[in-house]
Amino acid sequence: MQERNCQQQDATIGTRDTGITIKGTNQPLPGSVIACGVCQHPMKTARTIDSDSPADLSVGINLENDVGAPTGYGYLLSIIYCQKCGFATTALNHACPDDIRALVHSIPYQLQWSDESLPKLARVFLCKAILDLSRQQLCDAAYSALAAAWVCDELADKNAAIWCRKVTAEYFRRYFSNNPRLDSEQQRMLFHYVDVCHRAGLLQRARQLCRIIAQQQLDAGQQQHLTLLQMQLGQSDVPPQQQLTDLISDLT
Incomplete structure (x- = not known):
């Protein structure tokens, strides 16, 4: 995708139930349990979030057609995230170096992940935005945060949507300052x-x-x-x- 700034790294993450390593893929094997690269807790996909989202919410949001996001940003719904520490990534082949581990365990990141005033899917996207920002992927950070606002729109949570858009605006500001x-x-x-x-x-x-x-x-x-x-x-x-x-x- 031309407009995306991120360059995904090729690394490996193991699956617990099979004991094998998946390399160079962004889809989990059927029945596999993906271990978080930060804390080894089981990971889930954004499409399976259930507790605070209406049925089929993530399936119903078409990021490209419904809200006009740049082509290719539908990948956000393929995010896998850790239910314990909140680490979020779009691919199984994403490395977890020490600086990423430190960021995920940092107070600002954990405060974002534990903010129960926001829907869980929105928190996943906002945590992904923090990780995007750490890699200087400002465009991706903006659209990750904007996806959080779209989730709040779907849930008619006006205050949360406004807050997410203010975060998005800051990422856009940084992006255009550098471009x-x-x-x-x-x-x-x-x-x-x-x-x-x-x-x-x-x-x-x-x-x-x-x-x-x-x-x-x-x-x-x-x-x-x-x-x-x-x-x-x-x-x-x-x-x-x-x-x-x-x-x-x-x-x-």
Whole structure:
């Protein structure tokens, strides 16, 4: 996937019931019990979270089609996580060096993992974001945290969703601070960033981002999207009634 910054490492993690080692794969064998690379506790997949999620919640969230995440971010629902320490990864071939072990056992990470004010699936995604950040994979960190917000949306937990979006906004801010030149994919990410800020109540930052987007070369669909965002934020030199008229005209 072109827009992802992460470079997955090839390593090995054992399975308890078979005693074998799976190498170079990101799917567990049927019936296998994956041992956490940090604490050796059994791991589960995000798709099987049950206690605080409605039936088939993780199956029902299509990260790409439902919410417009960049192609390939559906992989987030393949995360495996440790029920004890909260270590989260998207692949069995992910190494657990000493610095990752230390991070997982750190107070900030454990506070995030044990925060019962958030749905468990959201906590899995937020812990994954912390690990992404430690590897300087800022784009992945942003979308991991945004996935946590989408989970809260599905559960109608408004306060939790706002908090997750504020975390997401910080990851996006760091990403664009390190990537000032915009290509077409980063333009699309900017629209997500604006939406995140808008829904998190960070209105001034959302308006600033709209001004940046307005200076870019936009196609008709992007221009229409920008106009809608400006209407929602009350930021445009065009009178609101004219904005609405123009938008309806574009849609028809």
